[in-house]
Amino acid sequence: MRDKTIDIAAYIGPDLKSRFAVRCLHEKIMAENSEFVMIDFINVIFASRSFMDEFYNVFIANADMKAQLINLSPEIKATLDAVKSTQRRPVKSAKKILSNPDMKFSSISQVNKYLEELSFS
């Protein structure tokens, strides 16, 4: 077992995107049998919310993984904080569904007439 520092941008690229990329990174780290991993965000330009959500669950909330994050830009930190704040948000018994009344069109000419008159801008 070893400790390891990972330049995440070197592994994935400067744009961190897709949940799959997190899983691939996790597999790589597990294969190297590291007990503690320091993940360096130094060259990261962008991270999608999806990436950070997966990252949080795989690397931070995962009890089997000891990870420390360094050099997070304010934007990446803000995305991580946003993700964190939703992790323990309890499931509501009845989440509010869009309540617009159901509109159903019976013909394409009807739809097109409606769309044409819609002030969509």
Added chain:
Amino acid sequence: MSANISDDFLTGLREVLNVIDLINQSDEEEDTLVLQDNIFITPLFILPLLVYVNGCHKRVRFQYTHRYLDTIGFRNGGIRPEELGSCAFHSLLNQCLQKTYIPIIGFPTNLRYTNERNNILSAVGNLLSRQAQLELNIKTGIKYLIEESVDNVIEHSESERGYIFSQSYPTKRYMDICIADNGITLLGSYRKMERNQFRDHLAAMKAAHSGISTKNLADAENRGYGIRTSKEMLVSGLSGSFVMLSGNALYLKSRTVDECFALPDVATWQGTIVAMRVPYVNRNFNYIRFVE
């Protein structure tokens, strides 16, 4: 068909619906669609058409001499970067540097192409940015919008391939981006959930726009933010417009409209399509304000 598509974002969609109407009125086993040279092709016309025809109950062939359609790779159903090879693909994109479009790119969704797909999408994002000479704040916002949509394709659609196509309109200072798949639709994705309560495409569309995710953790609501954040970022942050089609459900959101409705059954897509009109001039925009 020869209609001229105007500045109205929804014109392309109305044209596709007309085509679908024609296809369904025909009794032939195979239809030939003749696209005339004077037709103005937008992302919200061409990708919904491609996805509809791919999933259509009958064979539809295209006949055209329109050069633009070949330029954007329509004839082969989009460019397949992993088949082209990295060098050829990047060289193709480089040829578009002075253009205003990104060709239709059919990116693979399979896990084994994760790195290739990320490279493809980074190249697309960079090209969009260079074509339209985007400021960094807008570039990052567009990256976010594309990534969240693409991630939904990868995570939920079960489609072998996703599609992305973009056209910029420099004099108008906006670009249209369309991302689509030939997958199981939102409804198909909800049907895989335990205790699914959504029975039709419209209900599934409403659920998706209410932030109900098919893949939450057991005791949390950690997912389902992608669509909501994206449309708020686009509409409130960038004054853009958002269109989503899945099955026969259509969702529209702009500064003036927030509506969801069911199209006639004939207009049922075997897949999901997101189209965004993105104005790209707003110095005060900061994507992080919209990430929740």
